[in-house]
Amino acid sequence: MSFHPQMPYxxxxxxxxxxxxxxxxxxxxxxxxxxxLEDICSHYPPEQRKSAxxxxxxxxxxxxxxxxxxxxxxxAGVIGCxxxxxxxxxxxxxxxxxxxxxxxxxxVCRTLSCALRGxxxxxxxxxxxxxxxxxxxxxxxxxxxxxxxxxxxCDRAPVIMVNNEHxxxxxxxxxxxxxxxxxxxxxxxxxxxxxxxxxx
Amino acid sequence: xxxVLTKHIGxxxxxxxxxxxxxxxxxxxxxxxxxxxxxxxxxxxKSGLRGRGGAGFPTGMKWGFVPKDSPKAKYLCVNADESxxxxxxDHVLMERNPHLFFEGCVIxxxxxxxxxxYIYIRGEFYHLQRVLETELARAYEAGFVGANILGxxxxxxxxxxxxxxxxxxxxETALIESLEGKRAQPRLKPPFxxxxxxxxxxxxxxxxxxxxxxxxxxxxxxxWYAGIGPDKNTGPKLYCVSGHVNRPGVYEAxxxxxxxxxxxxxxxxxxxxxxxxxxxxxxxxxxxxxxxKIDVAASFDGxxxxxxxxxxxxxxxxxxxxxxxxxxxxxxxxxxHESCGKCTPCREGTDWLYKILSKVERGEGExxxxxxxxxxxxxxxxxxxxxxxxxxxxxxxxxxxxxxxxYETHVRVGRPPLPxxxxxxxxxxxx
Ligand SMILES: Cc1cc2nc3c(=O)[nH]c(=O)nc-3n(C[C@H](O)[C@H](O)[C@H](O)COP(=O)(O)O)c2cc1C
Ligand code: FES
Numbered sequence: 330m331s332f333h334p335q336m337p338y339x340x341x342x343x344x345x346x347x348x349x350x351x352x353x354x355x356x357x358x359x360x361x362x363x364x365x366l367e368d369i370c371s372h373y374p375p376e377q378r379k380s381a382x383x384x385x386x387x388x389x390x391x392x393x394x395x396x397x398x399x400x401x402x403x404x405a406g407v408i409g410c411x412x413x414x415x416x417x418x419x420x421x422x423x424x425x426x427x428x429x430x431x432x433x434x435x436x437v438c439r440t441l442s443c444a445l446r447g448x449x450x451x452x453x454x455x456x457x458x459x460x461x462x463x464x465x466x467x468x469x470x471x472x473x474x475x476x477x478x479x480x481x482x483c484d485r486a487p488v489i490m491v492n493n494e495h496x497x498x499x500x501x502x503x504x505x506x507x508x509x510x511x512x513x514x515x516x517x518x519x520x521x522x523x524x525x526x527x528x529x
Numbered sequence: 530x531x532x533v534l535t536k537h538i539g540x541x542x543x544x545x546x547x548x549x550x551x552x553x554x555x556x557x558x559x560x561x562x563x564x565x566x567x568x569x570x571x572x573x574x575k576s577g578l579r580g581r582g583g584a585g586f587p588t589g590m591k592w593g594f595v596p597k598d599s600p601k602a603k604y605l606c607v608n609a610d611e612s613x614x615x616x617x618x619d620h621v622l623m624e625r626n627p628h629l630f631f632e633g634c635v636i637x638x639x640x641x642x643x644x645x646x647y648i649y650i651r652g653e654f655y656h657l658q659r660v661l662e663t664e665l666a667r668a669y670e671a672g673f674v675g676a677n678i679l680g681x682x683x684x685x686x687x688x689x690x691x692x693x694x695x696x697x698x699x700x701e702t703a704l705i706e707s708l709e710g711k712r713a714q715p716r717l718k719p720p721f722x723x724x725x726x727x728x729x730x731x732x733x734x735x736x737x738x739x740x741x742x743x744x745x746x747x748x749x750x751x752x753w754y755a756g757i758g759p760d761k762n763t764g765p766k767l768y769c770v771s772g773h774v775n776r777p778g779v780y781e782a783x784x785x786x787x788x789x790x791x792x793x794x795x796x797x798x799x800x801x802x803x804x805x806x807x808x809x810x811x812x813x814x815x816x817x818x819x820x821x822k823i824d825v826a827a828s829f830d831g832x833x834x835x836x837x838x839x840x841x842x843x844x845x846x847x848x849x850x851x852x853x854x855x856x857x858x859x860x861x862x863x864x865x866h867e868s869c870g871k872c873t874p875c876r877e878g879t880d881w882l883y884k885i886l887s888k889v890e891r892g893e894g895e896x897x898x899x900x901x902x903x904x905x906x907x908x909x910x911x912x913x914x915x916x917x918x919x920x921x922x923x924x925x926x927x928x929x930x931x932x933x934x935x936y937e938t939h940v941r942v943g944r945p946p947l948p949x950x951x952x953x954x955x956x957x958x959x960x
Pocket of ligand 1: 579586588612697698735736737916917
């Protein structure tokens, strides 16, 4: 019996469980990325290189697009820790991709403040326009649509983020379909950035 | 009250060192460098500054817990994880006033005798990280950060550490775990971070807005600071107003301001002449207040008296078209997704609550499900290592308490027609 007599324990996957992706192709950091990683490691005491695991994984993602078993082995070797420790981190944090994703990963905020201002309709329009469901990638490998939790810019709701880095704000169903078309032709230059980057 | 923290945020180049210096940046640091660490802590205590991260803990007292004679290194970790739904004040401060922020970090390091400060910034704030890195390099060059700060012999290094998407990383011990290269999961307390924190060393974790308040205390004096706002709720405060209002945004006021003023005067009221239904006053983890309870001071103590909390000052406004069952479901999706999984009641309970709420929201629930919601929520609150478990309860318990008729409508009549801002079909997909 679970801790509540009327409820059974869930069977779904939880982020606190380790999930190891396929090994994938061989992986090693480029010399430039290795140098960048060593620079980041220097921010921490010499015996605490593990603090740079997240940074190393971002570099993997930058270099290869997503994280594979081989990449995690390599990171563990460079950092000097057990591969299991890297695996723990990869499965826990939502900004790491463990399978190939589209050129543009469109991350739509779905939490309350954005939802109150129409985020559901933004996702709906996006999915209709691209013929995908949330979590899926278009067959041409251009777009992956993902729902995200509060991005911390609720005054500009609904907010979207692209590829973990680029922001665009105050969306509605029409704007977002125009935006993905513009992304296709102009790349991330189509995004306005955050409201505060531009002077108000 | 005239804005102090956000006075210049709308002006071009407000984030640059030149602009900041023209408007008095690092004046507080100059004064603090002439003071002994204990004196700095004393001033912060006398100012009455309370932490802006959520709990409102007195900042001077927290700094005072760091053992002075410990031979170990001491650390300042800045909580720039800002992930509480409805909160975006640290975002604005870091982007538009980074030098005030660095100044606060250096003063705090001097007070607790730390040589290293890590700014733990949420992964999604990459655009802010770039602003911070540019401005930090300028502050280093000008001698406000680094070795021998302004010729005082003080040495403080500031590093920016990027997270990767986890709400729980905002909890102070989970933040420390994440900084150490692990999953963001909380530690058992005690020992508290002030004694055993980052790398086993004495550590202070402070919120960005808290640290931005520190230079003001030295620049203008603790008496000035303590004179702003009601007793025990001192200093300028940032409020994040979002949801169904005409002008969502960050507003600065002293803590005598009421929720009504913030919603109707600052944020311009509800669009389309619609009626207010409910307000979440301090981020999603605080009790929702019905429309007739908004004539209260938006202060730490005022909101506790009103039956809620100031929390992170994320004010989420909902108009009459909102179903509170759907609100609870939306938020439980968040908590279910963000639970770190370390404690069973939270990991399993959030999933149960989300499933029950989804069923009720679709109009397929039964009246006894409402009791079950209470019962499951009650078995999470107070039964977990960190306050995440307690944070799950308000969206369920307070909506059930104040808006039971919404739940009963969903159960007896079925789901009401959807307002135009909601998608008309349920999207099925991974999250
Ligand atoms: C689940 C959870 C999430 C939190 N998220 C944040 C956050 O995003 N930012 C923050 O400053 N504090 C957050 N806190 C509060 C911190 O644990 C801590 O109290 C705060 O950073 C202390 O800073 P202060 O004393 O300056 O307020 C969170 C707490 C919990 C339990
Ligand atoms: S709810 Fe979307 S940014 Fe906060």
